[in-house]
Structures are given as C-alpha cells and as structure tokens.
Amino acid sequence: MKNRFSQILSTHSDWSFAIIRWTLGVVIFAHGAQKLLGIWGGHGMSWTVEAWEQWWNVPSLFTYIVIFIESIGALLLFIGFLSRLWAFFIGIIMVVAVLLVHFRWGFFMNWYMQPQSGEGFEYHLLVLAMVLVIVMKGGGKFSLDYYITNRKN
Template sequence: MFRSVLKTDSNDFTPLVLRVILGVVISAHGAQKLFGIWGGHGPEWTVDAWHQWWGLPSVLTYLVIFIESIGATLMILGLLTRFWAILIGIIMLGAIYLVHWRWGFYMNWYMQPQVGEGFEYHILVLSILLVLVLRGGGKWSLDGRLSRK
C-alpha cells in the first residue's frame, strides 16, 4: 500500500516541474502565515482572524499553516507528493467555499473598488494537484528513490 503512494515514473519531468513551481508558490503563502513575511501577519493573527471571519478552530488554522509551509516544502522535495497534493487540494476547496465563491470565477483585478478575488487561480492549482496525485513526484523525487528501495 505505502509503495503505491510513492510509486512514480522517475524519468518523468512533468511532475518535477509542477511540484517545484506549485510548491514554491504554496510555501510562500505558508511562510506569510507562519513567519509573517511578504505581507503576511503571522500565525497568531491568522488564527484569530480566521476564527473571527469563518469560525475556524485554531487547530484547523494551524494545520493549514503547517500544510502550506512544511507540506509544500516536502512536496518540492518529492516526499509523499500525493499526500501533500491531496491536503493542499482540500485547502484550495476550503478557500473556494469560504472566501472566493461569492466573488465569482474571475480574479477581479480591474473591479473598482477591488472587493474580492474569484476562484480561477484555485481551479488552476487544483488541476496541477490532480496531475501530481495521478502521476506522483516524478523525476528527482524522494518518492521515486524510496519506492525503488
């Protein structure tokens, strides 16, 4: 069972490109929440705000922070790629449901005043995550190395 989670084509560059680029993007969002850098507010603010806005328990918010920072970093390395892809996908679905659905499909960059962002970005992320779930970590992934042993 565990070997099937790790199984991947170690010659396939596509998952490598997808997991590294998406992992960098998602881990940057995680770093905003974890360290309060790049316009982020840090974990305490995030936990308080998410509880106030959506009633999320602190444990769920800390789990999101962990998945987006540590999980995305491990996905970059190709360690348990499918596992992290599924968890990040759940976060994307939650973000669509809680935040972005009401603003519609488009990012609304030109709406004046800019009141909210749609979910088109999240659909793109979900499609990348689906490829990673189906194909695994690909070339230069720790999944590939572990599955060969």
Template sequence: MKKILSTNTNNTTALIARLALGIVVFPHGAQKLLGWFGGYGFEGTMSFLTGQAGLSYIVGLLVILIEFFGALFLITGFASRIAAFAILVNFAGVVITTHLHNGFFMNWYSEANKGEGLEYFILLFGLALIVLIAGGGKASIDGAISDNDKEN
C-alpha cells in the first residue's frame, strides 16, 4: 500500500494533472449523486443507468461513486493512483458502450453526427495516466502520508 501512495512531493506536474482531472470529473459525479449542475441526482441517475443504459445496480452505483468520490480524492490527493485508475476504467466503459461510434469530435453542432466523440476522453485518459504514473505529487494527502511513513 505504501508504494501506491508514494509520490514525489515536489512534483508540480502531478498536482496539475490530478487537480485538472478531479475538477473536470467532479461536476459529472455531483450531477449523478446530488443532482447539482442540472443533474438528476442519485435516484434519477440510477433509474437511467439500470434502465435505459442496461447496467446492473452495482455497476451503476460504482459509476456514481467513482465519479463523485474519485474526483474528490483526486482534488485532495488522497489515494490518487487508485482514484485515477477507477476513473480511467469508468470512462473506458463509457467510451466503449456509448461514444466509440461517434468519431473524434464532440459533434454538438453537426446534424449528421450527434453525440460526443473521443476528444474529451483522450484528454481525460492522458491526465489519469499521468496521475497513475506520478501519484498525487505536490500538496497531496498521499505525499503527507508517505512523508510520515519515512519519518517513522
């Protein structure tokens, strides 16, 4: 477990990557869990995920929890690698099941091809991979825990 939490507490790149990823994913999780930012909240999201999307209850629950708590973990730098991995797997599932056929671009304004493409997800995956490799970096709870382990 110590290796998962270990990080270079001077790594600003890891700090930027985890904050960017956490800040971008948090509103998605808050929509799903709390109904913030125009979302449907827990019940509405679970109804969609288990009904229209066809996911099992446990997978739907994991989607909501990963997007909300995973984002908070990244913002605070707690269990950064675990949170980044969970977000990576979560959004890989989203891409494979929903967005893969939409092409590269977001396509919001194209009548021919409605739906989100892959560009957002490529950026998300890149940030998640940086956090997976580097850990929480500067100003992270992981760094404080790792430093405390070294002192003891």
C-alpha cells in the first residue's frame, strides 16, 4: 500500500508541471466556486443541484461530488497534494461534461453569440490535455507531492 501511495505522489522536479497544475487548479476552482458559493456569475449549490437534476437527470449526490472536486479538489491540486488523483477526477468530469452536454454543440465555443444556446467542447479538450500531463508526470516541483516524496533527501 505504501508503494502505491508513493507512486501516486511521485513527480518530476520540473517546475513547468507546476505551471500547468496551478493554471488548471485556478480555472477549475473558479468553476467550482460558481457552483459552491454562487460567485463570479454562478448560482450556488442548491440551484446547481436542482438544475442538473432537471436538465440532465444527474442525481444530487453526483452533483455534490462534482462541486467538491471542482472546489476543494482544485485547491488541493493547486497546492499539489495528490495532484495525479485530483487531475484524474477533473478529467472524468470533463469527459462526462462533453458526452452529456457539450458534444452536441460541436467543437467551438459560442464566441460570437450564435443562435445556438450551448457551448462546444474545445475548452474541455484543453483541460483534458492538462489533466493527462499531470496524471502522467505528477504535479512537478513546488508541490506537496514533491516535498513529501523528497523530504528524506
């Protein structure tokens, strides 16, 4: 078990992975804060739970899990604690969002306020690329993962 935990925490000492981790953490946290706190144009937790259940038949438990991952998980990703794990969960959220909501609107975001009422999945692909880097390489230098695995040295 300890060996598996060490594998999850392992990371490269390259600081460029930290840049990806910080950026992803900030962006995903902003989305989570909209859902959790109702700030930055969001509607808050109760509205999100009700809307997702009504629009997409998402059980409330799953909506709460998404809110937790996008808020608390994003903060933990930002500081680099269990980076691979939180990135993996964010990746699952992105895949489900594309399949459940965004794929039908096509590739592009609705930048020019076209008559369509939805957004494409280009943003989600960028997030998934960042997720893959973190899952494969870890959170990089300046992460708690790096500190924990290298504190003996």
